[in-house]
Amino acid sequence: MILVTGGAGYIGSHAVLELRRSGQQVVIFDDLKEGHRAAAQDAPLVQGDLCDRDLLIDTIRRHKVDAVMHFAARCYVGESVTQPAKYVRDNARGMHELLEAMRACEVKRIVFSSTCAVYGVPAKVPITEEFIRQPISPYGITKRFCEEQLEMYCRAYGFAVVAPRYFNAAGADPDGQLGEWHEPETHLIPSILRTVLSGGTRTLEVFGTDYPTPDGTCVRDYVHVADLASAHRLALTAMKPGVFEPVNLGTGRGQSVLEVIAAARTVTGAPIPYQVLPRREGDPPALVAGGDKAKRFLGWTPRHVDIVETVRHAWNWLKAHPQGYQS
Numbered sequence: 350m351i352l353v354t355g356g357a358g359y360i361g362s363h364a365v366l367e368l369r370r371s372g373q374q375v376v377i378f379d380d381l382k383e384g385h386r387a388a389a390q391d392a393p394l395v396q397g398d399l400c401d402r403d404l405l406i407d408t409i410r411r412h413k414v415d416a417v418m419h420f421a422a423r424c425y426v427g428e429s430v431t432q433p434a435k436y437v438r439d440n441a442r443g444m445h446e447l448l449e450a451m452r453a454c455e456v457k458r459i460v461f462s463s464t465c466a467v468y469g470v471p472a473k474v475p476i477t478e479e480f481i482r483q484p485i486s487p488y489g490i491t492k493r494f495c496e497e498q499l500e501m502y503c504r505a506y507g508f509a510v511v512a513p514r515y516f517n518a519a520g521a522d523p524d525g526q527l528g529e530w531h532e533p534e535t536h537l538i539p540s541i542l543r544t545v546l547s548g549g550t551r552t553l554e555v556f557g558t559d560y561p562t563p564d565g566t567c568v569r570d571y572v573h574v575a576d577l578a579s580a581h582r583l584a585l586t587a588m589k590p591g592v593f594e595p596v597n598l599g600t601g602r603g604q605s606v607l608e609v610i611a612a613a614r615t616v617t618g619a620p621i622p623y624q625v626l627p628r629r630e631g632d633p634p635a636l637v638a639g640g641d642k643a644k645r646f647l648g649w650t651p652r653h654v655d656i657v658e659t660v661r662h663a664w665n666w667l668k669a670h671p672q673g674y675q676s
């Protein structure tokens with residue numbers, strides 16, 4: 350039985366779908382502040398806060414949990430600058446409470462959602478796992494501290510840990526069962542698509558066209574959420590007691606903001622005008638995953654690497670759910 354924290358959120362819900370399709374049993378733990386009951390589908394769901402250690406222990410014991418996938422976190426980089434306390438509590442302390450609940454129940458296998466934000470502004474791209482961790486936002490700092498806690502628990506208590514560092518999660522379940530809905534939406538692809546759906550009431554903003562990139566806009570590595578989900582399933586069998594394994598999850602391809610907008614024009618047929626604003630503080634010019642550790646260590650190769658296909662999956666779900674999970 351796998352405990353999936355944050356399993357009612359965007360990536361966690363796709364992981365739950367993947368696990369259940371492969372015949373595994375799951376229990377979701379989510380406070381539903383950002384997540385959606387409908388995204389949990391009919392999987393068992395415990396609504397609770399990560400900082401409630403007793404409820405975590407009760408959930409692990411009652412459901413006979415033997416491994417954990419930990420997606421639950423606060424994830425708005427900008428908000429983390431103005432409200433760091435929320436990030437220290439939910440991300441850093443939440444990790445501590447979860448680890449202590451696991452230790453109390455002698456459950457030692459965990460896959461932890463880390464992020465390329467732990468690298469900060471890398472000296473070069475592509476980025477491999479050996480790059481120094483120098484996060485520049487409170488969000489990234491709390492994620493690095495989660496990794497550090499996990500490293501200590503591996504060494505001292507024999508925990509088995511895989512920490513996938515995702516680049517930009519994107520797309521939606523190819524069969525259209527699940528998608529991405531955040532309020533506010535800060536991710537590029539759903540922002541573009543929700544602008545199209547708004548019929549002109551929303552304006553798309555592009556932050557910076559003077560970066561040292563081929564077209565001047567930021568370059569990111571958009572990894573399909575269904576591929577992230579399959580990597581998590583594989584991580585459960587690749588992990589080893591006493592070992593902390595960070596692993597980059599990306600496609601190894603970079604797409605600029607303007608290339609993503611062009612892909613969205615192809616998919617939607619809409620003109621998609623945009624307004625150019627100054628650079629946002631702390632946005633590195635390019636973040637692209639490098640190395641072959643995910644393939645070597647997990648046996649994972651991303652299946653959906655065409656940005657047009659990724660945008661199409663996101664669009665198919667959004668068109669069918671214009672109000673998100675309330676639709």
Ligand SMILES: NC(=O)c1ccc[n+]([C@@H]2O[C@H](COP(=O)([O-])OP(=O)(O)OC[C@H]3O[C@@H](n4cnc5c(N)ncnc54)[C@H](O)[C@@H]3O)[C@@H](O)[C@H]2O)c1
Nearest residue numbers: 355358359360380382383384398399420421422462464518
């Ligand atoms: N989306 C990305 O591009 C991306 C990239 C890198 C890393 N990540 C990481 O992946 C994970 C999932 O991201 P997502 O985009 O699905 O986010 P999300 O906000 O959609 O999902 C997170 C879920 O965790 C729940 N949650 C948060 N704090 C909680 C708490 N204290 N107690 C209980 N539940 C809590 C939320 O309600 C939500 O359902 C996060 O850890 C995030 O940092 C995401």
